[in-house]
Structure formats: structure tokens, C-alpha cells
Amino acid sequence: MYKAFYGLNDNPFSIAPNPHYMFLSDRHREALAHLTYGLGETGGFVLLTGEVGTGKTTVSRCLLEQIPDNTDTAFILNPSLTELELLATLCDELEIAYGDNPTLKQLTDLISMYLLNNHKNGRNTVLIIDEAQHLRSEVLEQLRLLTNLETNTKKLLQVILIGQPELQQLLKRQDLRQLAQRITARYHLLPLNxxxxxxxxxxxxxxxxxxxxxxxxxxxxxxxxxxxxxxxxxxxxxxxxxxxxxxxxxxxxxxxxxxxxxxxxxGDIDVSHDKRWPFVAATALVLAFGLSFYWFNRSNIDENSNVATLSPKNDEQIITPASEEIKATSQVVAQAKPAVNAQQQILHQAMLQSRSIDNAFAGLFGLWNKQPIIGLSACQAAQQQALACYQQQGNWHSIMRLNYPAVVYLQDTQANVFYGVIVERQAEQILLQLGEQQFWVNKDWFDRHFSGTFEILWQPDSVLPREIGQSSSLSQVQWLENSLARVNQRPARLLTRFDNELEQQLMSFQRQHGLKPDGIAGNQTLIQLNLYLSQQGPRLNSAEVNR
Structure with missing residues (x-):
């Protein structure tokens, strides 16, 4: 219903386990590493626990993708079974034929024979049980008995138990201590931060x-x-x-x-009720009367002192800053107030009319002599015109360091979001476009209204490699050295390998730009470098393009 409105091709937040949306956080990768280790040569039981919805199924699917081709896998999703039903389900998953009304011994013998034949043919067998907290203790004991079949070096059946935290408590039972001792790897998956x-x-x-x-x-x-x-x-x-x-x-x-x-x-969200509220409200009311006159006289001057120049886009008239007209005498201040209020009203109206991010991007496209495309999101329209989007969290210095015009996410005093375009910079002032008007504002005004998110358009000069690290080709390593040298305005060295000095230079660059200092030039690092090196497109300060 809303896909076209947001520029989406699909529903991004369906709870169906779509592998295209698989997201592996550091926690998920660590869990995957533990499970992979547990399925090593020795085998046995591997345990993965976590609260409902933390991504246990995601990890298990990743694990299945990494299991070698010479592995037969059985996946049991509903473990609320008796011992006989569990063995019959295992036979069904492994396509082991059995007759009508088999006994527990018959199924056990068939599975044992299958495991021995697999081992003889160089194949492994893995059983994965989801929602394993529902397993009965006698069924878990039956699983342990199945894993008794082993060679001198490995178990012939490897079992992965996936379940909620109650599974850990279940395995602490005295009658399951033998099984607990056979768990070769366990990991508890925590929620995302x-x-x-x-x-x-x-x-x-x-x-x-x-x-x-x-x-x-x-x-x-x-x-x-x-x-x-x-x-x-x-x-x-x-x-x-x-x-x-x-x-x-x-x-x-x-x-x-x-x-x-x-x-x-x-459902209902608990909201804490502070019993001191009536007292706080009364105090605030008293203070309001006491401070009202002070703030009435200060507010107009303070707000306007941060707005340097107002320049309507369709009007050549420049309104001189009211702060420069205000002198020390109260008489002049009184005379200046109407001009202050007029500028404030114009600025406030511009903020109210800048609620659309699409209008802000239209202004940014204009600086590139491009234009939005109806029916496409801003980034999709950029890609159609050989440009790329780049979004980042940062501050005044982050934007000025990149030196590109940017769409900035701003907030008024009531935390309402509005959008502007930084068009130009002069020292500690920027030319900010709000809707159809442009204002010179200083750093203090910007810092008080900036939410921390900004987006730029840029034109890649070449196709970026996926990453550059220790194992990359010498030509890529030399390109990285040359690029960092240009950014730091130093002579480039001739390299024969990815040496320690290059790694330290790279990590320093990453720290400076809020990137993970891992010494590997990944996608975000390479984009940052190319933003510095690109000679294409407009800049906030053209004098700083050739650093």
C-alpha cells in the first residue's frame, strides 16, 4: 500500500524469514562462529539459545548455507514428540524407509545403519531441532543415545539444539547431566543494541x-x-x-x-507518573511570571543574532541583519524590534514550509544541474543520472570536512523535523536553503537545530573495489597509499605490500571520519576516500577542492 510513497520496491519489515533481508550483526556472526566450531571434526551437541525473535532462525539458516555438500541434514521444527515419534520424524527427514508400526528398536537400528553407511561413504549427518525447549527429558535422553555411535575421532550424528532460554534450565536437570557434558559449543544470542x-x-x-x-x-x-x-x-x-x-x-x-x-x-505502555508533578507545575508557573519579561526582551534579539542575512530566492533585496543595527541604548533596541520580528516571521514561515525532504532534494539536485524524477526516490533518481547518494551521521565539522552541498535534517524548538540544503560556506557561516528562500546562518544556530543526519550527492570517478586489505592486489594497495597521501597532503610511497605504516595511516583516516578503525578499506572507507578525491560537482567552498 505505502511502497510507492516511500520509494520502496518491497515490504521491508515483513516478519517472514526472507533470506534477501538477512542481517548479521556482530552478535549473529559470533553465534555463527560458535556453531561452526561446534560442528567441527569431533561433533556432538551444539546449543543456541535466545529470546523470542532475536534471530536464532536467521543464524541457523546461515549455518545451513555453510554446511558442506557432503552433509545430510534433518530439520525438526516441532519437537513436541515422543521418543518413537522423534525417531520416525528423523527417518522421514533422512528418507530412511521403515514399515508400519515400527518399534523403538527397529527405528534405532535403521538410523544407526544409515549413519554407518554415511560415514563409510565420507558423508556427515546433522540433526537440527528448533524450539528445543519443548523437548521432553526422555526424548533428549534418546538423542544422547543416538550420538553414542562414534568412531575414534568423531560422532556419527551431530545435533544442533535451538531454543529459548528455558532450554538452558532444562539441561541443568540432574537426569540430563550426561547430555549437558556432550555440548561442545553453546551461545546465547542477545538482542541488538x-x-x-x-x-x-x-x-x-x-x-x-x-x-x-x-x-x-x-x-x-x-x-x-x-x-x-x-x-x-x-x-x-x-x-x-x-x-x-x-x-x-x-x-x-x-x-x-x-x-x-x-x-x-x-498494548498499553507503562508511563511513569511523577508524584512531584503538581509541585513542579506550580513552581514553573511562578517562575514563568518572574522570567516572562526578561525572555520577552531577550528572545527576539537572541534568535535573530544567529541569522546573518536573509535573501529570498526570488527577490534581489538583501535585508540587513537586525543585530548589526542594535546599539547599546534602549531607544535603538526598541526601534529595531519591528525589523527583528519581521525577520523572525520570515524564518519561522520558511521552516514551516520545509517539512518535505523531497523538496530539499530538489534543491540539492539543482546545485548539480540535475532534477528529481517523478516516481523514483531521490537516490534512485540520482543513480539514473550517474550520481550516488551518501548518508552519514555527524556534526558541523563532518559536513564541512567533506565540503559537499548537503540535505540536512533539522529540528525546531518543538522537535518538529524540517529539511534544508547547505549551499555555500564562508568561515563560520553557511548559506542554508529552506524551501524557496536562502538564509546565512552561523554555526551556533546550525548546531542548535541540526539533528545529526545529512545526505549528499556525489559522482563516483570509477567503480570501487569491494575492499582493500592485506590480501588485495598490489595495484589496489598502491592506489590506497596514493589516495591517503593526497588526503594528507604528503608524498606517496612506492609499496611492495600492504605494510604496517599504510595500515596505521588507514586507521587514522577511519577514526577521523567516525569509521571502525579495523585497518581494512571497506565500502564506507572507500566512499569517504573517493569523496575527498573526486573533482566532480559543486562544493561548499571551491577554494578547498584541491586539498
């Missing part, structure tokens, strides 16, 4: 075709708060919030919409 939730949401949006961010920073924090970092709950909340945004014709999704989605999806 706030940073991982942000990456998770953006990953799913990108797979669905939208590369620009859709949720504000506060919305991501609200998602993490209400979902507890559980991906499945995050999907439900995002889906409901997108429906709300579509209904309100509003982009991006803010924290208020996420809060409302949480009420609808999760």
Missing part, C-alpha cells in the same frame, strides 16, 4: 530499494526502547509506523509515530 537497530533498519530499507534514511535518530532510539532490541518486534513497530506515516503523508518517521505504533502493537 541501539546502534545495531539503526543498521538493521537501514539495511532492510536498502534491500527494499530506499537508500536515504527514513527514521529519525530519536525514532531509532524509540524503536530500541520499545522493542528491547528484538528484530521481530522491531519489524512490527516499523511496519505500523510506516502505515502511520503514509496515512499522515509525513516523512521521515519520528519518535512520536514510533511511540504510537508501540501502543498499537504492544
Amino acid at each position: 541501539k546502534e545495531e537497530i539503526a543498521l538493521y533498519v537501514q539495511h532492510r530499507l536498502q534491500v527494499a530499494g530506499r537508500h536515504e534514511p527514513l527514521f529519525t535518530r530519536k525514532a531509532i532510539a524509540a524503536l530500541h526502547k520499545h522493542s528491547g532490541g528484538i528484530p521481530r518486534l522491531t519489524n512490527l513497530l516499523c511496519e505500523r509506523a510506516l502505515m502511520a506515516g503514509y496515512g499522515q503523508v509525513k516523512v521521515p518517521i519520528d519518535h512520536k509515530m514510533v511511540d504510537q505504533a508501540a501502543v498499537e502493537v504492544l
